[in-house]
Amino acid sequence: MTLSRRRFLRNSIAASTTMLAAPAVIMRYGYGSEDPILVGSLHDQSGPLAATGVPMVDSLALAIEEVNAAGGLLGRPLKLVHYDTQSNIQLYSQYAQQLAVKDRVAVVHGGITSASREAIRPTFDRFRVLYFYNTLYEGGVCDRNIFCTGTTPAQTVEKLVPYAMEKAGKKAYILAADYNYGQITAKWMTKYARDHGGEILSVDFFPLDVTNFGPTISKIQAAKPDLVLSALVGGNHTAFYRQWAAAGMKGEIPIASTTFGLVNEPSTLDATESEGVLGAYGYFEELTTPASTAYVGKLKKAHPEIPYISELAAATYEGFHLWAEGVKKAGTIDRMKVIEALESGISFDGPSGTVTLDRATHHATRNAFLAEVKDRKWSVLESYPDQKPLDTAAVCDLIKNPNDTRQYEIDI
Template sequence: MIIKRRQFLRSTGAAAALSLAAPLVARAAADTIKVGGLHDLSGALDLVGIPMDQVFQMAIKEINEGGGLLGRQVEGVVYDPQSNMSMYSQYATQMALKDKVAVVMGGITSASRETIRPIFHKFQTLYFYNTQYEGGVCDRNEITLGTTPAQTVARIIPYAMNLYGKKVYTVAADYNYGHITSAWIKRYVEEQGGEVIATEFFPLDVAQFGSTISKIQAAKPDFVCSAMVGSSHLGFYRQWAAAGMKEQIPMISTVLGAGGNDQIVLTAAEGNGILSSFGYFEAVDNPANKAFLERIKAEYPTNTPIMSEISECTYEGMMIWADAVREAGSIERDAVLEVIAKGKTYDLPAGKVKIDPKTQHAIRDVYIAELQDQTFVIKESFPESQPADTQMVCDLIADPRANKHYEISL
């Protein structure tokens, strides 16, 4: 039975005595296969982390209902790092050394990934990072299922420039994702003969954007490209609409909808017309996705999560890992990696997915969608998009001992 941190504290009254590294699960039976879920169930990113956890647990249930793995049931070991990097570090160490999980699905921001990735690499605990990010991780111990700029930004920029024009104003989160993604935006705009006339960065806790909106109004770009992140930055879209700018200058985003609930938090009046690009939207039209959404609704009938790339990729991670365990006949890391690195194609809710052996990133179908009445409507799809940015710096076939996050030189 999985015991969430807040439930544990309420039931025991032990909040003052609980150390950061205390387990949040009942002791798993010795004959189960433990799998780790490390997602923000509270804190600044809980609206993203909770659906990831819901899908993680549903995947475990499906695997067990299908007979488990290697004659054993799968047991979830869940911790809530609360968007706190210190807790991410301590819980990752706990999972690797004490819980001895076979695999971990976890991390949301690049900061959380780079906190836990070296820990899992050191202790050879297989790690799946399922979040869209800036690209550049080269680590044989990590399987990366989320999209990179070469798969999404490279698609949406030409699409938007063809619709709106060549002058672009970029606003972005002030950390590595925002900075690196903004550099990719500039590169792709210039490749299409356009110009980024300005780029502004904002810390994640900034929620007031009046002066920037005035600057954009004066600059008169053909469209705005947003790489804003988190709940505070949603204020930008609200204030943009309130200022009457939505009818004057179009907006695209590399992030909006990544966590799944942004389109519901924004009203239709605030969000309609914004373009985004990801490796998954609920509107993907294939039998696997229809069945997946039906199972989500049946599993969580009163608190059905909206599925996004991040949550759907968490499901993918569990299914790909389980398939590799079955084929390898083992939960040992190297045996599982050997199977995954064969580049098998999986038919998943997002479409066709396979792992590039060179980077261990996903080659996947990618979509451009427009937000209409709080729902993303797919406008165009791009089959088998390669993680070409990370392929520029990473070759795990040539160097299987690689363990680095490259900031790709542009």
């Protein structure tokens, strides 16, 4: 928390200094006398999800700096307006209204958990503020005012579960966070397991503040699965992996997770606790493509203390650049005109590869990768190009129903 707050204060001071020195910045980049375009950010910089939120804000700031260095948008500089939501849903709601009503930002990039997204999405719908959710999630959001750039289960979980079962065995035990992400992801895990001849022995859900997994580990030991499938979320749930190893279970039953690594578990845990865990995401820091190497280099040069650059950070960077491409194409920051431009099939070549927005769902077609932890780092084993959000496409068609604003629980 100390690091996150220090970084937040540093960034706040830097932002204020930039505004005080605005004439110099504007002259440097040839902006003229135009006011800056305000970009809103709602991300946790403290609390249990801070390790995830800090790199997301750093990535957003980097993308803004890149656009400003290239002349801004529409001849205007960009300014980041960020609030630390402190892993608190009430603060998400409070700051969302502040960004929309008081700050009057052109777009908001924010939210980590699905609970945070659903707390703020109605506010941005009501006040007509364009919203980008750059986080992997359970799928099903169908709302013309939001673009979801992270992966959904059809893009990653559908790859992870059968791969893990082929490697470990057909009987699985599911652990998941007790809110909509964990509950729905558990259903997807069950579906993909059964689709490939597997059996789910039990499904256990845990509130985000749970840190004692001893009784659950005893239950798993008694059930004797071939595989544990984990959708545990946040820093508190990292305790499971430590307690699993302490119970002598590491190496006995393999683990595949849809969330492991998002709070830098491979590095924060001992190698004996993290070795061999499988994961599938839309991005890994360890990718060696030129675009990924350049992005990681720039971000770590600016923030040497950054813990890990996950899909959430990369998708935030890519999501901002997609929005910027939409503004360029629209020739305005007018919300509906930017939405129409984004619906034209706009793509951005980012650190994860080419990301393309799908008109019907407002989700992203993007690459997916499967990896295994080796020596406290991810080793990428498989790549899956141009994965479509087929789960959300099954329930969402904004071409036919442009006024839809629901999150559907997909029939699994």
